[in-house]
Amino acid sequence: MKDSGEYQPYSYFQLMEVSLRELLVEKGIVSEAQVAATVADMRERTPERGAKVVARAWSDASFRKKLLANGSQAIEEIGLDVPALKLIVVENTPQTHNMVVCTLCSCYPRMLLGIPPDWYKSRSYRSRAVSEPRVVLTEFGLIIDKNVKIRVHDSTADMRYLVLPMRPAGTEGWSEERLAAIVTRDCMIGVAVPKLI
Amino acid sequence: MDVRFKPGDVVRVRNAYPLGHIRTPFYIRGHTGVVERICGTFGNPEELAQMRSGEPRQPLYRVRFLQKEVWPAYQGNPEDVLEVEIFQHWLE
Numbered sequence: 001m002k003d004s005g006e007y008q009p010y011s012y013f014q015l016m017e018v019s020l021r022e023l024l025v026e027k028g029i030v031s032e033a034q035v036a037a038t039v040a041d042m043r044e045r046t047p048e049r050g051a052k053v054v055a056r057a058w059s060d061a062s063f064r065k066k067l068l069a070n071g072s073q074a075i076e077e078i079g080l081d082v083p084a085l086k087l088i089v090v091e092n093t094p095q096t097h098n099m100v101v102c103t104l105c106s107c108y109p110r111m112l113l114g115i116p117p118d119w120y121k122s123r124s125y126r127s128r129a130v131s132e133p134r135v136v137l138t139e140f141g142l143i144i145d146k147n148v149k150i151r152v153h154d155s156t157a158d159m160r161y162l163v164l165p166m167r168p169a170g171t172e173g174w175s176e177e178r179l180a181a182i183v184t185r186d187c188m189i190g191v192a193v194p195k196l197i
Numbered sequence: 198m199d200v201r202f203k204p205g206d207v208v209r210v211r212n213a214y215p216l217g218h219i220r221t222p223f224y225i226r227g228h229t230g231v232v233e234r235i236c237g238t239f240g241n242p243e244e245l246a247q248m249r250s251g252e253p254r255q256p257l258y259r260v261r262f263l264q265k266e267v268w269p270a271y272q273g274n275p276e277d278v279l280e281v282e283i284f285q286h287w288l289e
Contacts, residue, residue: 131268150264157236
C-alpha cells in the first residue's frame with residue numbers, strides 16, 4: 001500500500017485476494033508474516049536462476065549429462081532450492097529445436113524462470129504454438145531451417161520444461177557469469193536463441 | 198496402478214469427452230502416438246479437482262505425436278513432433 005496518491009477502490013480480484021487472505025489469517029491457517037515471506041520468495045525467482053543452470057551445463061559436461069537425465073536432481077545438486085519441481089530439460093541441437101507451451105493454462109517452471117510473461121498465457125500463443133510453431137517462432141524473429149526438426153512440448157500435467165539452448169560460437173573460454181548473461185528467459189522457453197551481445 | 202506401457206509403445210488417446218477437470222487437451226484426443234518416456238505416478242487430477250484423494254495414482258507418460266498426423270494441413274518438416282503429457286487412463 002502506498003502512503004500517497006489518489007484513492008482507488010479495489011478491483012474485483014484485489015478484493016477477493018484481501019478477503020481470502022484476511023479470512024485465512026483470522027482462522028489461524030497462515031500468518032501475515034508467512035504470506036509476506038512467500039510473496040518475497042516469489043519475487044526473488046527470476047530467469048537469472050535458469051540462466052545459471054544453462055551456463056553451468058555449457059561449462060560442465062558431466063552436469064549437462066545429469067541435467068538431461070534428471071533435471072530436478074541435477075539443479076538441487078548445484079544448490080538451487082526448487083521445492084516440488086519436476087523438471088525435464090530438453091536440449092537444442094543442430095538437428096532439433098525445442099519449444100514449450102501449456103495449452104491448458106500456463107504451467108511454467110516458475111522456480112527457474114519466475115512469473116510467466118503475459119504472451120505465454122495468451123490464448124493465441126497457447127493454441128498456435130502446438131498447431132503452427134514455425135509461424136509463431138517467425139513472429140518472435142526466430143526462423144528455424146526446414147531441415148531442423150521442431151519438438152513442441154505441451155506441459156499438460158505435472159512436469160515442467162526448460163530448454164537448454166545451444167552454446168553460441170565465439171563464447172569459448174567465457175566464465176559461467178558471462179555465459180549466463182546471454183541466456184534470456186525466451187531462450188529457455190524456446191522462442192529465441194542466445195546471441196552474442 | 199500397473200504401468201501398462203513402455204517407451205516406444207504405440208498408444209492411442211481415448212476419444213472421450215467427459216465433464217470435469219481433464220488434463221488431456223481436446224486437440225489430441227483420438228490421435229495415435231508413441232510413448233517417449235514414463236514420468237512417474239501422480240495423483241489423478243480429475244479426482245484432485247473434486248477435493249478427493251487423487252487415488253489411485255496414475256502413471257503419467259510423455260507421448261510423441263507427428264505434427265502432420267495431428268494437423269492435416271501442417272506446414273513444416275514432416276518429422277516435426279508434438280509431445281504431450283497424458284495419464285494412463287487416457288491411453289489405449
